[in-house]
Every structure is written in C-alpha cells, then in structure tokens.
Amino acid sequence: MAGGRPRQPDELKKLKGTLQPCRVNQEAPKTLPGIPEVPSGLDHMGKKAFKEICEDLYQMKVITTHDRHILYQAAEALSDYRRYKKTLKKVGEVYENTNRKTGITHYHARPEVKMKKDAWEQFHKCLTQCGLTPSMRAKVKVVKKEEENPFEAMMNS
Template sequence: MSGPPKTPTHLVLVKGNPSKRAIKKNEPKPPSGVPPIPKHFDKMGKYWFKRIGDDLDAIGVMTTLDGKALELLIEAYTEYRHHCEVLAEEGYTYISTSATGEKMVKAHPAAVMKSDAWKRIRAMLGEFGMTPASRSKVGAKVPAEADPLEAFLNKRK
C-alpha cells in the first residue's frame, strides 16, 4: 500500500475531517487506560512505562490495547540509555590493530546500536503524538485555562 498510513477515526474527528470523506462507524473503541507494566522490565523500564503511560492517558491518547506499542517505545528508550552509558564510559571510538600491524580508529559498536535505537524511538514517539510535529497534527481537547478575571468575578457572587 502506497501513501501515508490511514488516520484513526478519532483523530479524523478531532482534526475536523478536512478531506470530508465518509467516517467509519464500526471502528473498534478500546477502553482508555494504562495497560499493566510488563514483568520483564527492569527498574528503569517500569518507571518509564508508568510515567509515559500516565502522561499519555492524561491527554486521552492511551488505551489498554496500546500496551505492546508502549512496550516497544520503552524497550528502545532503555536500550538507548544503556548505549549512552556504555559510550560515556568507553568512548565513541577505539583503536584496533590490523593483521599487518597498522593501527586503525574504529567506531564503537554501541554507537551504531545507539543510532538504531534512536530511530526506533523517534518512530514510536510519532505514533503516540509525542513530538512537536506529530502533536501539531492532533488537535486534542485540552481544558481551557480559567480566566483570572472570570474567577474573581465568580468569587464575588
């Protein structure tokens, strides 16, 4: 299938259906809420799963079916942090000696793995609307801030 992926119906409704295409009426509506934390996560993974899950639930993006997608995001993020720590300790390059005795400077393998994890994180952040560009495509309903003058006038009544 060519072209961009299909936009979920709830996002089409939030955006105002700019294309005026027919809206699906039978799209599944999973219950909102944060799914349970996967048992295989370490302490950092459990922390980030709960924190990001709660943040996404607060803005109405998280459903109980999104657990696997959130798990992929958290796994990529914890892997990225691990590679950052390794590279901070060992450096981004190392010196290797070839069979002829020539010394060569090579990139640390963790640098490539860090880059790969970063690409996966960016893709998953976009799926959840967690980047400025992807967030601008979704007009989520945010409660309006109370007008200070209105609050003051209401207090006096």
C-alpha cells in the same frame, strides 16, 4: 500492501480536528480508555520509560488499555537507547586498533554507536505512532467544550 502514509486512529483525527464522519470506520473495534499495566518483561529502565510515556499520553487523553504493545515496544527501545548511551559514556564511542605488522593505528566506531542509533530510530517510530512527536502534536487541536447555555436549554425543552 498499499503505499502511502500509515493510517491514523480516529481519536487522533478528532484531536487534530480533521475527523470526517463519512470516513469513520463504523465497524472498527472500540477501545477502552485507561492506562495499561506495566509489562513484566521490561527491565527497571524500561518500566520507568513505560510509565513516562503513559503519563504523556494520559495528559493528552489519548491512551487506552489496548496500547500496551506499542507502549512496550517504545519503552524497550528507550531503555535500550539509555543503556547504550550510558555504556558509551563510560567506554567512549571510538576504539583504536593497531596493526601489529605495520604499526598503523586505525580508529573504529564501537558497535554500541549503531545500536544506540537504531534504538533511537525505533523509539522515534513508536512516538510517531502514538502522536508524541512535536510535528504530530502541532497538528492536534484542543477542542473546547462549549458551555451549556441555560437559556438555550430552556428554549429547547
């Protein structure tokens, strides 16, 4: 397995303005633009998260129907994060355990604290893969379409 940074899709390179034609894989499969269907395996919070992420990618014009698996993973991670956060808000992040013999009380972090952290890290990885983190967005350049010059069109015909 090769080390280094994960390879970026050509669409993302094009948006950043770093696409070099000599480095484009001409044999790469073509993806169809569009919003994938909401997967049936997600719970209510996951479906809501899926739609939110798709909306963000749609506004950036980088979403394809083939992104459903990474979007599913991102939505599931965000759903888990929100569920753990809600649970911890109710029960608190720490519980106490008193030793019966010594009477000493120890405080421990609930397992949901680590689970919430892991879910957030998984969600962040998915955001990075999709180009939705601020650092990835800062690298994207919006290429303005040049307006067609009627005089130039007349001269070229």
